[in-house]
Amino acid sequence: MADDQMPRGSQCRELEMAIVGAGFAGLQMLHRALQSGRKAVLFEAGSGVGGTWYWNRYPGARVDLESLEYSLSFSKELEQDWEWSERYAGQAELERYLDHVTDRFGLRPHIRFDARIVAAHFDEQHHHWDLRTQSGEHIRAKYCVMATGLLSAPNRPDIAGRDDFNGVQVQTGLWPKQGVALEGRRVCVIGTGSSAVQCIPEIAKLASHLTVFQRTPVFAIPAHNRPMDPAEQASIKAEYARLRELEMQSLAGFISLKFMADPHPKNAAMKVSAEERKAEYDRRWAAGGLSFYNAFTDLLMSKEANDSLADYVRDRIRERVKDPVIAEKLVPKDYAILTKRLCADTGYYETYNRDNVTLVDLRETAIVRIEADGIRTADGRLHACDVLVWATGFDAMTGALDRIDIRGRDNRSIRDHWAGGLRTFAGLMCAGFPNMIFMNGPGSPSAFFAPIQLAEYQADWIERAVDALAARGLDCIEPTDEAEEEWVAHADAVAAHTLLPSTRSWYMGDNIPGKPRRILIYLGGFPAYRDACENGAANGYQKFRLGRAPASAGA
Numbered sequence: 001m002a003d004d005q006m007p008r009g010s011q012c013r014e015l016e017m018a019i020v021g022a023g024f025a026g027l028q029m030l031h032r033a034l035q036s037g038r039k040a041v042l043f044e045a046g047s048g049v050g051g052t053w054y055w056n057r058y059p060g061a062r063v064d065l066e067s068l069e070y071s072l073s074f075s076k077e078l079e080q081d082w083e084w085s086e087r088y089a090g091q092a093e094l095e096r097y098l099d100h101v102t103d104r105f106g107l108r109p110h111i112r113f114d115a116r117i118v119a120a121h122f123d124e125q126h127h128h129w130d131l132r133t134q135s136g137e138h139i140r141a142k143y144c145v146m147a148t149g150l151l152s153a154p155n156r157p158d159i160a161g162r163d164d165f166n167g168v169q170v171q172t173g174l175w176p177k178q179g180v181a182l183e184g185r186r187v188c189v190i191g192t193g194s195s196a197v198q199c200i201p202e203i204a205k206l207a208s209h210l211t212v213f214q215r216t217p218v219f220a221i222p223a224h225n226r227p228m229d230p231a232e233q234a235s236i237k238a239e240y241a242r243l244r245e246l247e248m249q250s251l252a253g254f255i256s257l258k259f260m261a262d263p264h265p266k267n268a269a270m271k272v273s274a275e276e277r278k279a280e281y282d283r284r285w286a287a288g289g290l291s292f293y294n295a296f297t298d299l300l301m302s303k304e305a306n307d308s309l310a311d312y313v314r315d316r317i318r319e320r321v322k323d324p325v326i327a328e329k330l331v332p333k334d335y336a337i338l339t340k341r342l343c344a345d346t347g348y349y350e351t352y353n354r355d356n357v358t359l360v361d362l363r364e365t366a367i368v369r370i371e372a373d374g375i376r377t378a379d380g381r382l383h384a385c386d387v388l389v390w391a392t393g394f395d396a397m398t399g400a401l402d403r404i405d406i407r408g409r410d411n412r413s414i415r416d417h418w419a420g421g422l423r424t425f426a427g428l429m430c431a432g433f434p435n436m437i438f439m440n441g442p443g444s445p446s447a448f449f450a451p452i453q454l455a456e457y458q459a460d461w462i463e464r465a466v467d468a469l470a471a472r473g474l475d476c477i478e479p480t481d482e483a484e485e486e487w488v489a490h491a492d493a494v495a496a497h498t499l500l501p502s503t504r505s506w507y508m509g510d511n512i513p514g515k516p517r518r519i520l521i522y523l524g525g526f527p528a529y530r531d532a533c534e535n536g537a538a539n540g541y542q543k544f545r546l547g548r549a550p551a552s553a554g555a
């Protein structure tokens, strides 16, 4: 890259590995790289570690999987030592946990905070990446690991009049650290996805009035959060190795602790009687949380099976909402359950029984514009508002990457590479972007698996790849075009066997105007994914082109 394309700070840092993002994935990568003795630095846009759990501080933010599952597994001592206080940890506890991990493994001195990477350009002569931070610092790294998050680029819909609003506007995924005063205020929330389902009940308790603007209703299942039972925690810790193994074999990446004795679905929903089906759904409803993914083998494949679960949950929603007219607005009717992320809720539907909460169905009356004092809808009403909460989701999977000016060979941008639809090899790398490796990247199982455990496997894969290159005196790796094409075709074919493409969702890129429609996650499960990654690395990295920098070739 020419010097004039990449303004430099006072000095250029030379690294073997630059890691971007201090969430679960980036921290694991940093730990592995330092253990291997690499000169590695992690660059983080925020002022602290946490990633998702740093930025999403909205009221009610908590993980939707049980904490004993949603936790790091690379250190058996950490697994045993950390005591979770609730069944599902809240944002503050998760942030504390990652702070603890950062200090426990000596990672903090190797992290640069407030260092948002805004550009990454590949130098074809020297085979390194030139990175630039927002403040102009220049970093040169042989390998660049992007652990930038799967749901970390907030989506700000372009609704007319946004800038005319006189009150406070906040986005759930960028909730201010100092908090937002909600007590006694008139609050409007736009969106009813997982973030909204968590914050709406909490905001309703504080606001003088809450108005929720819903475009598409969601399916939510009671989480049944509760303080952690010490005996339960101890018994799971005694069996952690088995639990982790079961997670890795499961399609969803988690099994739900209540079902440890019976972790994987055995039956097809339509192969059992209606009574057995109902009993299975009742069992999972009583357990709380997202275990429905594991209820039957065919829920994501057969519309009939899927309808049986969707109808079950629809009836539960109707039971929870007193006003039948409002209940019907909250019941999803036009897409298959599980094809949008299932939500885990705490009092979500009951919130609509409160006197200080109004639901606006945008399919009946759309938002016309945002005005100084509130939101105007097509029926002419102005919904008065002091605080406007955008719970409008993320440019998922690709957004955190293509918002960075990433340029590979021939100065080609990642945006151009994906302009016709997502293309990667196994969500790990792209042809033409050598030595840049994604963790939980688009095209990997990520959001449809356990992102923490997936990152652990990927950190290991990356370490092995870098070592293998060094052992052969090479310094450059990228997937072949054929490997990329093969993976995309395989991922598309797997998705075509499921109901996911039938729904408009962020899994398919539908929530971002202009984003090409293609499945953004691999749905074949972790064992098949791991096989593909291992097969790619077999026979001297048969799915990759390996090389040595031209500038060092004669040396």
Ligand code: NAP
Pocket (backbone or CB within 6 Å): 062, 063, 064, 065, 151, 157, 158, 159, 172, 190, 191, 192, 193, 194, 195, 196, 198, 213, 214, 215, 216, 341, 362, 391, 392, 393, 394, 447, 506, 511
């Ligand atoms: P989301 O699921 O994409 O929901 C965004 C919401 O905003 C949807 O209801 C969407 O409606 C609405 N919306 C978007 N643009 C709009 C517009 N222009 N006008 C009106 N409504 C609009 O985003 P999210 O709730 O932040 O969740 C994203 C993902 O993050 C989840 O699926 C989950 O994987 C993860 N997450 C997890 C947790 C957890 O672990 N507990 C919590 C939060 C998020 P449409 O559906 O009609 O587009």
